Amino acid sequence: MGTKTETAPTTYTAIYTHMDKFVIQGGTPLHGAIPTSGSKNAALPAIAAALLTDGEVQLRRIPRVRDIRTMERLLEDIGTEVQVNGEDVTLQTRQIVSPEAPYELVKTMRASSLVLGPLVARAGRARVSMPGGCAIGARPINLHLAALEQLGATISQEYGYIEANAPRGLKGAHIRFDRITVTGTEDLMMAATLASGETVMENAAREPEVEDLARLLISMGAKIEGAGTSTIRIQGVDRLHGTDAPHIIIADRIEAGTFLIAGAITRGDVRVTGCVPEHLDALIAKMQQAGVQIGRGADWLQVTAGGPLRAVDITTEEHPGFATDLQAQYMALMTQAEGISLITETIFENRFMHAQELLRMGANIRLEGKQAIVAGQTTLSGAGVIASDLRASASLVLAALVARGETVVDRVYHIDRGYEQIEAKLIAAGADIQRVE
Numbered sequence: 273m274g275t276k277t278e279t280a281p282t283t284y285t286a287i288y289t290h291m292d293k294f295v296i297q298g299g300t301p302l303h304g305a306i307p308t309s310g311s312k313n314a315a316l317p318a319i320a321a322a323l324l325t326d327g328e329v330q331l332r333r334i335p336r337v338r339d340i341r342t343m344e345r346l347l348e349d350i351g352t353e354v355q356v357n358g359e360d361v362t363l364q365t366r367q368i369v370s371p372e373a374p375y376e377l378v379k380t381m382r383a384s385s386l387v388l389g390p391l392v393a394r395a396g397r398a399r400v401s402m403p404g405g406c407a408i409g410a411r412p413i414n415l416h417l418a419a420l421e422q423l424g425a426t427i428s429q430e431y432g433y434i435e436a437n438a439p440r441g442l443k444g445a446h447i448r449f450d451r452i453t454v455t456g457t458e459d460l461m462m463a464a465t466l467a468s469g470e471t472v473m474e475n476a477a478r479e480p481e482v483e484d485l486a487r488l489l490i491s492m493g494a495k496i497e498g499a500g501t502s503t504i505r506i507q508g509v510d511r512l513h514g515t516d517a518p519h520i521i522i523a524d525r526i527e528a529g530t531f532l533i534a535g536a537i538t539r540g541d542v543r544v545t546g547c548v549p550e551h552l553d554a555l556i557a558k559m560q561q562a563g564v565q566i567g568r569g570a571d572w573l574q575v576t577a578g579g580p581l582r583a584v585d586i587t588t589e590e591h592p593g594f595a596t597d598l599q600a601q602y603m604a605l606m607t608q609a610e611g612i613s614l615i616t617e618t619i620f621e622n623r624f625m626h627a628q629e630l631l632r633m634g635a636n637i638r639l640e641g642k643q644a645i646v647a648g649q650t651t652l653s654g655a656g657v658i659a660s661d662l663r664a665s666a667s668l669v670l671a672a673l674v675a676r677g678e679t680v681v682d683r684v685y686h687i688d689r690g691y692e693q694i695e696a697k698l699i700a701a702g703a704d705i706q707r708v709e
């Protein structure tokens with residue numbers, strides 16, 4: 273059959289303990305095509321959705337990144353059979369064996385809380401470790417819990433775990449999120465597919481990943497309308513079945529955006545292929561204002577540096593605004609622009625760790641609360657820097673591509689959580705990057 277199941281590491285910590293570094297020689301403009309992988313943040317809820325049915329859920333274009341392996345591992349613990357064949361993943365949850373997400377996994381990946389909704393809906397019970405703080409802020413899941421309570425679940429908290437119970441099933445309700453939450457919307461959407469009656473979610477996240485999840489759930493028999501808008505309506509059904517046809521995950525817009533910035537920051541000429549240009553409109557508009565030329569086709573974007581780069585301010589917002597997941601990479605770009613740019617982070621309270629490391633490379637950045645003031649046209653020089661979260665790490669790699677001399681980026685496991693073979697893709701476009709242990 274040619275199907276192979278990847279062997280999972282023996283302990284969860286084994287997933288995270290290897291300490292690779294990138295050694296990057298800067299100064300080469302990138303040229304050529306860079307392909308986009310499937311979206312990590314669309315793939316994570318899609319995998320969790322396999323908990324909703326005893327049928328077979330077939331997924332395609334699943335990026336082989338660490339967070340995905342962690343999620344697959346979590347589902348295996350819960351009772352799912354997981355078959356991985358390259359980027360094709362088949363999942364089948366005949367039975368929920370243990371409706372629990374342990375601390376060891378939740379602490380390394382907050383998206384583990386995506387199993388909460390599906391487990392309560394299917395098994396009537398879920399036990400998920402409290403997420404705790406993470407590098408980019410407190411990131412609670414109170415909104416997921418409040419909404420589940422509205423669907424009739426009883427929530428309790430003990431020994432660092434959150435327990436949700438709904439032994440007689442969930443009931444549709446009218447929910448208005450106090451604040452827009454991406455995984456909260458996804459978690460609730462999954463739960464509501466199996467609740468009795470209608471659920472309306474207002475102030476829902478409009479991210480393309482939410483829409484992609486709705487498409488998958490609909491192909492499993494769910495009744496969902498309005499995904500991609502701020503009001504989503506779900507008519508509960510008694511059961512969901514496996515996917516009618518394999519579900520193809522959307523392109524990773526954050527990865528594509530990172531490569532666009534790589535082209536622009538190195539003053540290169542890069543075509544990012546296999547992406548969805550509309551998902552990147554906010555970034556494209558800012559880059560164009562900054563003087564970068566961007567061509568587009570149905571599924572590609574081409575960046576050509578052209579004239580001088582100008583400083584342009586950004587404020588992160590929920591989709592369709594400027595994505596917080598591209599803020600760090602954009603900051604690296606602004607260190608090279610003429611003038612001063614103001615970068616305002618409104619989604620997470622502590623998402624400027626890359627600024628400290630960029631300073632070590634010679635950038636001129638001042639932090640004032642939610643704002644970073646970046647004075648541009650700085651000559652960056654290679655230094656030893658430490659990756660602190662996924663997107664912060666990407667911004668350091670981008671800075672290293674234009675820095676003079678050699679940059680060593682430590683703790684590359686952060687980047688491996690969400691970028692599929694980033695170094696191979698950049699090397700193919702001319703970058704000088706070596707991965708060393």
Ligand code: EPZ
Nearest residue numbers: 313383411412413414415416452453454455597619620662
């Ligand atoms: C998703 O995280 C993404 N993760 C993040 O991507 C992304 O940065 C974020 O959305 C914002 O776009 C996945 O999709 C797996 P939120 P999520 O709930 O859902 C607060 C990356 O680099 N909040 O939309 O966890 C929260 O603290 C990652 O790939 C509550 O207060 O983010 C934050 O300030 C990192 N209570 C804001 O809302 C809650 O119950 C938005 O968070 C939930 C969230």
